[in-house]
Amino acid sequence: MNDDLINDATRWYVLLRSGQATAGDWQRYQLWRAADPRHDALCRQLETRLGVFQIPQAQGVSGQLLQQALDAPSSRRQVLQVALVGAGVAAGATWLAKPLGVPLADLTADIRTGTGERRTVTLDDGSELSLNAQSAADIQFDPQRRLVRLREGELLARVAGDRIRPFMIQTYQARLRAYGNRLLVRERAGQGQVVALNGAVEIDSQNGERLQLAAGHEVHYDRAGFGPVQASSSGATAWVDGFLQVRDRPLSEVIEALRPYHNGVLRLDPSVAGLRVSGLYRLDNPQQILDTLARTLPIHITRRTGLWVNVNAA
Amino acid sequence: MSGADTSHSDYVGGLFRSHYDWLCSRLHRHLDSRAHAEDIAADTFVQLLSAPGVVPIRQPRALLTTIAQRLMYQLWRRRDLERAYLEALDHDETCTAPSAEALAQMLEALHAIDQLLDGLPAKVKATFLLSQLNGLTYPEIAAELGISQRSVSDYMTRAFNRCLRLCLE
Numbered sequence: 346m347n348d349d350l351i352n353d354a355t356r357w358y359v360l361l362r363s364g365q366a367t368a369g370d371w372q373r374y375q376l377w378r379a380a381d382p383r384h385d386a387l388c389r390q391l392e393t394r395l396g397v398f399q400i401p402q403a404q405g406v407s408g409q410l411l412q413q414a415l416d417a418p419s420s421r422r423q424v425l426q427v428a429l430v431g432a433g434v435a436a437g438a439t440w441l442a443k444p445l446g447v448p449l450a451d452l453t454a455d456i457r458t459g460t461g462e463r464r465t466v467t468l469d470d471g472s473e474l475s476l477n478a479q480s481a482a483d484i485q486f487d488p489q490r491r492l493v494r495l496r497e498g499e500l501l502a503r504v505a506g507d508r509i510r511p512f513m514i515q516t517y518q519a520r521l522r523a524y525g526n527r528l529l530v531r532e533r534a535g536q537g538q539v540v541a542l543n544g545a546v547e548i549d550s551q552n553g554e555r556l557q558l559a560a561g562h563e564v565h566y567d568r569a570g571f572g573p574v575q576a577s578s579s580g581a582t583a584w585v586d587g588f589l590q591v592r593d594r595p596l597s598e599v600i601e602a603l604r605p606y607h608n609g610v611l612r613l614d615p616s617v618a619g620l621r622v623s624g625l626y627r628l629d630n631p632q633q634i635l636d637t638l639a640r641t642l643p644i645h646i647t648r649r650t651g652l653w654v655n656v657n658a659a
Numbered sequence: 660m661s662g663a664d665t666s667h668s669d670y671v672g673g674l675f676r677s678h679y680d681w682l683c684s685r686l687h688r689h690l691d692s693r694a695h696a697e698d699i700a701a702d703t704f705v706q707l708l709s710a711p712g713v714v715p716i717r718q719p720r721a722l723l724t725t726i727a728q729r730l731m732y733q734l735w736r737r738r739d740l741e742r743a744y745l746e747a748l749d750h751d752e753t754c755t756a757p758s759a760e761a762l763a764q765m766l767e768a769l770h771a772i773d774q775l776l777d778g779l780p781a782k783v784k785a786t787f788l789l790s791q792l793n794g795l796t797y798p799e800i801a802a803e804l805g806i807s808q809r810s811v812s813d814y815m816t817r818a819f820n821r822c823l824r825l826c827l828e
Contacts, residue, residue, distance in 0.1 A: 347827055354819070355816055355819045358819045359816050363797045363812065364796025364797060391822060391823055394826060397772055398768075398792060401765060401772075406765065408788030408792040411744075411772065413744075416784075497759075649794065
């Protein structure tokens with residue numbers, strides 16, 4: 346009985362997913378489903394189970410990417426059987442000591458912004474921090490120093506004067522000390538940038554290098570060290586007011602700036618990454634920015650479920 | 660709680676007192692962290708508690724080992740999955756780095772999907788994922804995977820059959 350039920354339901358779902366089901370097929374399926382409470386109950390259960398796919402879907406994770414993960418070999422079952430049942434096999438299990446790869450720390454950050462969200466907070470000393478979208482920071486003030494830990498993303502600091510306590514920002518790869526009262530720092534996926542807007546910033550990199558960045562200058566850095574120091578472009582802080590301002594910058598930079606505002610996956614074809622872009626855009630509607638870009642550049646935007654957006658050569 | 664339940668939990672409590680330390684140290688030999696070993700050992704007894712059908716147990720240590728083994732296998736599978744997913748994300752250069760929250764959610768989902776599709780051949784999983792996640796039609800899936808439409812429909816049948824079977828378990 347159950348076999349028949351499962352086989353019938355399977356046939357329906359296989360047909361409906363094919364992309365070739367007609368309106369009549371859908372109607373007949375509805376009739377079948379309503380004909381017996383067991384049919385309906387089974388369909389509901391299946392829908393509940395398949396609900397788990399909504400998470401990768403919402404995050405724009407493709408079937409191909411998921412497949413790669415599911416194909417992970419599980420070779421340890423046998424090792425374990427030998428190890429536990431066998432006579433005291435003391436085979437080293439160092440791979441077990443590794444922590445789970447989830448940086449859950451961000452969930453507990455003092456200040457945190459989600460996709461498309463910006464926030465400005467005033468700190469105890471009167472300083473102000475503005476966080477760009479998808480950013481997280483902790484505030485650790487003590488009698489010796491004012492320390493802000495940027496865990497992820499981008500922030501603009503307006504530093505209040507304090508004769509005793511220096512104002513410092515710690516990121517994963519750099520430590521900053523502000524000598525002026527306005528600076529901007531961003532670090533995402535290992536790529537960092539500091540802009541000294543007003544007054545100098547001293548930057549210590551992870552590998553022991555130190556750089557004095559004069560006011561009006563910016564520098565990029567990564568694990569390998571600092572890039573060249575350049576005069577800062579005027580658009581660096583435009584996001585605070587909800588704008589993206591670029592003048593003759595590569596498309597890849599624009600896409601990077603849009604990522605924290607885009608829910609899902611945004612893919613950029615490397616062959617168009619270097620196209621130059623100038624303009625002033627409203628950040629709050631990244632889809633519209635992409636459409637605008639597509640009208641002026643030789644690019645083509647394709648969307649799958651809105652969450653998965655590809656930017657390709659036209 | 661009925662009398663039978665009470666005696667069962669008393670019974671498991673007795674097993675706990677006589678075998679918990681043994682199980683911990685046995686697990687600890689294979690798990691670098693003592694805390695992990697204790698977690699797995701405790702979970703083992705919890706599983707035993709929720710399975711009243713197993714009394715009386717003639718060889719408690721053999722049963723405890725079997726349960727602990729399954730729990731460790733699940734833990735390891737989870738880690739394999741997590742590692743593989745993070746690696747796949749890492750190699751996917753144009754993909755934006757997810758937030759910690761999104762990632763944690765995704766890893767939970769990944770584990771559930773892994774269990775849902777467990778045992779199906781790789782081609783069947785690939786077919787089902789392209790249909791379920793990318794929303795591709797069968798002709799599109801056939802083109803993407805380089806297989807016939809007939810195979811796509813066979814693979815979808817196998818995948819739905821398994822999912823529906825799980826629903827009735």
